[in-house]
Amino acid sequence: MRAPRRFLPSLPLLSAFEAAARTGSVTAAAHELSLTQSAVSRQIKALEEQLGVALFHRERQTIRLTLGGAAYAREVREALHKISQASLNLRANPLGGTLTLAILPTFGTRWLAPRLPRFLAAYPGVTVNLVTRLSPFDFRHEAIDAAIHFGREDWPGTSMDLLRREVVLPVCAPGLRAQYGFRAAADLRQAPLLHLTTRPDAWERWLRLHAADDLAVHGMLFDQFATLAQAAQAGLGVALIPDFLIAEELAAGTLVPALALPLHNPEAYYLCWPTERADHPPLCALRAWIVAETAADRGDDPAG
Incomplete structure (x- = not known):
C-alpha cells in the first residue's frame, strides 16, 4: 500500500x-x-x-x-x-546484480579471494562488495546481503548453507619445536601459547581433549588468524590454527605441527543470509557457486 x-x-x-x-x-x-x-x-x-x-x-x-x-x-x-x-x-554495475558479502578477514584473504575470479568469470553480471567482520552483526541494521559465518547453525532469522568444517592444529616455528622437544600435549604448557580473541577457550578445549592441564592458560592475544600465524612463524609461541588457512606455510615448512594432535571443531563455516533475501539473484548465484566450490571440503560426492 x-x-x-x-x-x-x-x-x-x-x-x-x-x-x-x-x-x-x-x-x-x-x-x-x-x-x-x-x-x-x-x-x-x-x-x-x-x-x-x-x-x-x-x-x-x-x-x-x-x-x-x-x-x-x-x-x-x-x-x-x-x-x-x-x-x-x-x-x-549499471546492469544490476550487486552483492555485499561480509567475510571473516583471514578466511576472506586466504580462501575466498583466490577463488573469486572463478565466480566472477562464471557470473560476469555480478559485482561483489566485500566487508570484513570480526564480531557478530545484525542483518536488520546493516546493508549486507550475506555473510560467511563461523559457529553453529543457530542464527535466528537467517538461512544457512554449510560450507566446510575445520581441523585445528597446534603449530609453531621449526626452531621453537626443536627448542622444546614436545612429546605430549602437556609439554606445550612449557611454551608460550598464543590466543585468538574470538576463540578465547580454544586452548582449554584442545588441552582437555588431549588429557592435559587446562587451568590458568595465558598468553599473547591476537584478533586475526593472519597475525596469529605471523607471530607463530616468528617464534613467539604455539598457536591453534585451522590447517586449511595455513596450507602454504605448512607446505613451505615455515610453520610445523608442534604435535600431530588435531582438534576437529564442532563449529563450522556457513554462508548465511536473511531469509527474506533468498530470491536475490546475485545471492542465488553465489550460493550455487560456493556450495559447489566447497563440496570437496565437506566430503560431498560430486556425482550426487
Whole structure:
C-alpha cells in the first residue's frame, strides 16, 4: 500500500534535516550542503510543517533535537545511507546484480579471494562488495546481503548453507619445536601459547581433549588468524590454527605441527543470509557457486 504523500518528504528536506541533526548546527549543515543558512532553515521548517511535528527545540541561535526528532534523525540517516549505497552500487554495475558479502578477514584473504575470479568469470553480471567482520552483526541494521559465518547453525532469522568444517592444529616455528622437544600435549604448557580473541577457550578445549592441564592458560592475544600465524612463524609461541588457512606455510615448512594432535571443531563455516533475501539473484548465484566450490571440503560426492 502506497504511503500518503505527506509521509514521503523530498530528499532535499530530509538531507537538510539530517545534516542539521548530525552537526547540531544550521550553519554547519548549510556549509556541508553548500546552501545558505536561511535555505536550510526553510527546508527544516517545511519538513516540520509537512509532518506536523516539531523536530528541533530552538533556543536563541542554537537548535536541539526533540525526543521525536532524535528518533526520526536515526531512521532518516539510515535511509539516506541505503539510498546512497544503492546509487553507488548502481553506478558500479549499471546492469544490476550487486552483492555485499561480509567475510571473516583471514578466511576472506586466504580462501575466498583466490577463488573469486572463478565466480566472477562464471557470473560476469555480478559485482561483489566485500566487508570484513570480526564480531557478530545484525542483518536488520546493516546493508549486507550475506555473510560467511563461523559457529553453529543457530542464527535466528537467517538461512544457512554449510560450507566446510575445520581441523585445528597446534603449530609453531621449526626452531621453537626443536627448542622444546614436545612429546605430549602437556609439554606445550612449557611454551608460550598464543590466543585468538574470538576463540578465547580454544586452548582449554584442545588441552582437555588431549588429557592435559587446562587451568590458568595465558598468553599473547591476537584478533586475526593472519597475525596469529605471523607471530607463530616468528617464534613467539604455539598457536591453534585451522590447517586449511595455513596450507602454504605448512607446505613451505615455515610453520610445523608442534604435535600431530588435531582438534576437529564442532563449529563450522556457513554462508548465511536473511531469509527474506533468498530470491536475490546475485545471492542465488553465489550460493550455487560456493556450495559447489566447497563440496570437496565437506566430503560431498560430486556425482550426487
